[in-house]
Amino acid sequence: MTSVEEILATWLDKFKPHEDGALLPPHHDHCLACGPDNPHGHHLVVHRRGEEVHAVHVFDQRHVGAPGIAHGGAVATVLDDLFGFLLYLTGAPAVTRQLEVRYDSPVLLGVAYELVAKIVRAEGRKLFVEAEMRDTSGGLVAFASALFLRVDEAHFRQGASNSPPLARPI
Numbered sequence: 081m082t083s084v085e086e087i088l089a090t091w092l093d094k095f096k097p098h099e100d101g102a103l104l105p106p107h108h109d110h111c112l113a114c115g116p117d118n119p120h121g122h123h124l125v126v127h128r129r130g131e132e133v134h135a136v137h138v139f140d141q142r143h144v145g146a147p148g149i150a151h152g153g154a155v156a157t158v159l160d161d162l163f164g165f166l167l168y169l170t171g172a173p174a175v176t177r178q179l180e181v182r183y184d185s186p187v188l189l190g191v192a193y194e195l196v197a198k199i200v201r202a203e204g205r206k207l208f209v210e211a212e213m214r215d216t217s218g219g220l221v222a223f224a225s226a227l228f229l230r231v232d233e234a235h236f237r238q239g240a241s242n243s244p245p246l247a248r249p250i
């Protein structure tokens with residue numbers, strides 16, 4: 081598992097400008113939503129598209145709520161993390177202060193959905209953001225809005241000495 085200091089050391093590069101269309105880097109290798117090395121993760125892959133961020137995502141059996149349907153918390157995780165990619169466009173880290181998700185239709189496992197997020201407005205440390213998740217016919221299945229607050233590196237160091245085991249013994 082990568083340490084907080086190792087993660088922070090890579091952040092300056094991540095917050096450099098990214099070209100339109102660029103593949104955006106994961107927040108870190110074990111991030112629950114986008115980390116490629118997290119076996120329990122969503123492995124979300126996100127690109128910049130103009131001033132928005134864009135992903136095509138498929139939930140699988142690890143994310144099941146009702147049979148065949150993604151758990152609402154899993155959907156919220158992915159939408160929250162998608163917002164985290166907008167931060168690369170702002171050039172500064174921030175964290176979720178408030179997140180609201182509207183679930184319009186069940187999100188089916190094994191089906192591709194298109195996700196788009198944008199910054200609605202910025203006021204000082206505050207970033208107001210919105211995201212949509214649509215099915216392949218363009219139908220809106222979920223809508224999220226959130227307030228992110230810019231924080232400095234000290235925020236992330238709060239977890240630096242906290243490294244519980246990966247899983248609880250049964």
Ligand SMILES: CCCCCCCCCC(=O)SCCNC(=O)CCNC(=O)[C@H](O)C(C)(C)COP(=O)(O)OP(=O)(O)OC[C@H]1O[C@@H](n2cnc3c(N)ncnc32)[C@H](O)[C@@H]1OP(=O)(O)O
Binds near residue numbers: 107167173174176178
């Ligand atoms: C590479 C970057 C890494 C990012 C990864 C992204 C991953 C995906 C996102 C996440 O999972 S983040 C993890 C979940 N979030 C957290 O763990 C955050 C936990 N909360 C905190 O640590 C603190 O609450 C926080 C640092 C966010 C804010 O504490 P502060 O004491 O700095 O701010 P405060 O609560 O006083 O609010 C600052 C301003 O926002 C305003 N505010 C707060 N809540 C509001 C609200 N709900 N609506 C409107 N305004 C609000 C508040 O009134 C105030 O306004 P003014 O500055 O004008 O006085």
